[in-house]
Amino acid sequence: MRIFLKSIDYNIWKIILNGPDVPTKQNADGEVVKKEDNEWTEEEKKKVELNSKAINLMHCAISFEEYRKVSKCKTAKEIWDKLRLNHEGTKQVRETRIDMLMKEYEMFNMKEEESIDQMFERFSIIINNLDAMGKSYSEETLVRKT
Template structure:
């Protein structure tokens, strides 16, 4: 457990090759034989973290990070690759928020299709740190339905306490309605 926590810290904060100051006052890498037990452990954990990351990523991802020397370098490069810079991240969040706000069911769309399309938006927002409560998701879906589903939407809203119904329960109710009334 302690090794796992230390490995995580090394991945997020980095570890440096143990150094010393030589007789000229320059900072140089220590010889392996000069490392303390703690320095050896940190270098070993860094190597383990690098190994774990190499096993966990695809070959395409590996090519992006293969020249990195520390787990932190790998982590930072992968994070930048997938999340982008802070400005890119904020732009992406803005675009996803707009998708969420204008989301509505298309006339020819099935319940499965609307929930799949909505799930993609919600998962992307979750990944970017924007989370919504079950109640908010339920209300958004109910507001997004087409006229042919409004009867069921109204019935669900009136019959159920929208704080208690889950997103998955709503999906089930709408699928049942679609199967019996809209086929």
């Protein structure tokens, strides 16, 4: 989904990661407060629209089951964080998954009745899962492993 969102507009991806850019101002007491809609500049309106576009894109890209989990979220960042937690788990769960995948990678061998294609598919799944969790290997290392 990252590539999909970045390809539409990189600024949408930044809104998803950092949260919406809500226009603010200083009031008479020197406090920073949210601007009213009618006070927004054209540039501020465009930045606020990015959050709505990001929400719309993510709603269109996910299944109905996942949509039900995030439908109450108000910002694209909230949706992303909830989806990420649902798919990757907490930091501790994520580290455990990485450890398990690394062990699978290290112990990887061709099975007796397995074709080259089946072996390569199994290897690709391990590598792709590791990559999705932020652990990647150089092509050189992967070629030597297979």
